[in-house]
Amino acid sequence: MESRIPVILLACGSFNPITNMHMRLFELARDHLHQTGRYRVIEGIMSPVNDNYGKKGLVSARHRIAMAKLALKTSDWIRVDPWESEQETWTETVKVLRHHYNESLRLLQSKKEFMENKHPHERSTRDSLSCQHPVLPELKLLCGADFLQTFKTPNLWKEEDIKEIVEKFGLVCISRAGSDPSQYIKESDLLTQFQHNIFLVKEWIQNEISATRIRSALRRGLSVKYLLPDSVIAYIAQHNIYTEESERRNEGDLLQPLKLQNPAGTPPRD
């Protein structure tokens, strides 16, 4: 495994709430990348979206983070990161990628310095350290096939952001059997140009747990056992998170990225 490229997988989403399907995406992506023989997945990061995203029914990030933490307790490689949700407002995906990539570089650098300080006279250790990390880690965006489709939504994405995502980072895109995301790639010159950096993974063990329907089930008092971890179900019940009222939150509002790109007057925020 030594010559493989280290990869960090980043999933951005509402996680409202986190479900077994979200976590399954990570496992699928890791298996797929490992099977190419070229990569070694070293970390998975779940990044719940900022409250200001303005999506209907989005509950407080405080809860969404807490639920994700509970759900990920049994994972030894995936963690939830609150940075995006702690920003003052909604942050473009490409900025979240940049942030986590820079963080991984900083961590790598401080590890190197630590080793060098520890063994200032041991050149062999320093050399072996650079052998241990001959290649910088790559950070790839983990998403569903519908995500690829959103690139076509008018005003949702900036062209240069899409380019940076697929060129500098890369996509790992999970789709269900029966759908064919490769067509979205073919329909886009940009995506076609960087198709080598877009990994298409089939979820062949059908498991599409819709968070929207989960919330609906919860409001109606129906069981979601075996679709979410028990700890998350208990948390939801304890804090009475998903209600008629919570589902009406942001009703009728535009998503923040659409507000930002609105040519009708509002200056673009950065």
Next chain:
Amino acid sequence: MRQGSPRSVPPPGEARAELPGEGGGERPRSRGRYRVIEGIMSPVNDNYGKKGLVSARHRIAMAKLALKTSDWIRVDPWESEQETWTETVKVLRHHYNESLRLLQSKKEFMENKHPHERSTRDSLSCQHPVLPELKLLCGADFLQTFKTPNLWKEEDIKEIVEKFGLVCISRAGSDPSQYIKESDLLTQFQHNIFLVKEWIQNEISATRIRSALRRGLSVKYLLPDSVIAYIAQHNIYTEESERRNEGDLLQPLKLQNPAGTPPRD
């Protein structure tokens, strides 16, 4: 064509609700006709002869681990402990009789405890004015198997739908009511066949799970962690285990084979 476990469910009106929550209003919760008191999972006998079927010992152990966090569903080994494969209708009869026996012994216990308290006896009969119903829980593909030649005896199907009842879970996009319409027998007892839509898509195929395991792929979040650990610990699913019973006829098909083998009971 594996049977599920018996249980009863809320009224068909609620169970057949269309995809909720997306645009439409919420349905008010109505008073129901049933109260589910127990769920029983009955793993099939090893002699069923299905390809890739591992020892019941393991299948029972895994089910026990998976059901640890459930306060109403349990696994029952009776079927797997029989000398050979048992028809579904017999499994239903067994568990139904067991539930009656349990009810009866509870009544006798209460009567022995309070021989002079008529009010207690009366309140007990008020507590159990109705005998429990035992229903077979299955997937939509199960309904379809009724049409497979030689797999079912007609009188067994009749007893299942008439005396017990079916609760049949299907995924959105499929329509099992057509199987009912295509069958006079099922149509006759359609009031005792409850169709439930699984509207949160979650179709985890056990066949594909076994395939993933053989290839060393992750099945985390598809099975309980305790079951995954058990499988790894005992190295249960392998190339070899998947070849078990390869080429064999399923036991029920062997039994109904007109070509010579006398039907066993």
